Amino acid sequence: MTDSVKAEAANTEFETILYQTPAPRVARIVVNKPEKRNAQSYRMLYELNQAFDRAAQDKGVSVIVVAAAGPDFSSGHDLRDPDRMKAFEDFDTVGTWAGFEDPGVEGRWVIEKEMYLGLSERWRNIPKPTIAQVQGRCFAGGMQLIWPCDLIIAADDASFRINAMELGVACAEFFHEPWELGTRKAKEILFTGDVFSAQEAHRLGMVNQVVPAADLETYTLSLAARIAEKQLFALRLAKEVVNAAEDRQGRRDTLLLGFAYHHLSHAYNQENFGMAADPTILKKYGKRPG
Numbered sequence: 001m002t003d004s005v006k007a008e009a010a011n012t013e014f015e016t017i018l019y020q021t022p023a024p025r026v027a028r029i030v031v032n033k034p035e036k037r038n039a040q041s042y043r044m045l046y047e048l049n050q051a052f053d054r055a056a057q058d059k060g061v062s063v064i065v066v067a068a069a070g071p072d073f074s075s076g077h078d079l080r081d082p083d084r085m086k087a088f089e090d091f092d093t094v095g096t097w098a099g100f101e102d103p104g105v106e107g108r109w110v111i112e113k114e115m116y117l118g119l120s121e122r123w124r125n126i127p128k129p130t131i132a133q134v135q136g137r138c139f140a141g142g143m144q145l146i147w148p149c150d151l152i153i154a155a156d157d158a159s160f161r162i163n164a165m166e167l168g169v170a171c172a173e174f175f176h177e178p179w180e181l182g183t184r185k186a187k188e189i190l191f192t193g194d195v196f197s198a199q200e201a202h203r204l205g206m207v208n209q210v211v212p213a214a215d216l217e218t219y220t221l222s223l224a225a226r227i228a229e230k231q232l233f234a235l236r237l238a239k240e241v242v243n244a245a246e247d248r249q250g251r252r253d254t255l256l257l258g259f260a261y262h263h264l265s266h267a268y269n270q271e272n273f274g275m276a277a278d279p280t281i282l283k284k285y286g287k288r289p290g
């Protein structure tokens, strides 16, 4: 098959994303629900996972770009998807826990361990360089797609937001804030839930480069192509050793602690208000529970 026929065949398997090969040795995965601001359904998360696997296993790919169609990168998790439980029938799970339909704490734990912690952590460990290409708003669950990437390139119109506190929840499921923002700023952003700009994210070290929105795709692709010329085995080892440095400093332990505290918050709200988010806080912000 030619490359374009192969790309076409790959795309027909996906409903919510595109799989492209825009340059030699570069794969690009595009979340493609712009009419929903790329809200992440369970189907989308599993399709992303399949696409990451495809790129990881393809000997012709060295670098993976993650991009988004439309003006915004992602509004977060799609909590309105009525068919979301069907994803557990349609896709192989990445974890070995079961019981997604179980009521109460256990079912919620299993689902979020699989969909949010399990997938994001798996993507973080894909053994090839990954680059997130971010424009517009990247809010809430959107962060759990870009943080696992090795590099983040932001358009100058990009903005970011962590909204857990607006649900009466300590932090999101994939707890990476201290590593992305530094501890002082992590606390400020968790406490306030304030939106922060691409320029601020760059200053904090969360973003590698900020480029004019019109140049975002070209810049990211040329960076990917430049990295893809290097020896793949050396790239894999460079990634793993930097990831190991973070893990030796406690990243993995605090990731799991953050996930546990996220669920302690859910349990607190359930016990006190009969729902996973705090309705008195939700009312102030007009949000649905997540």
Ligand code: ZN
Pocket (backbone or CB within 6 Å): 112, 173, 262, 266, 290
């Ligand atoms: Zn949750």
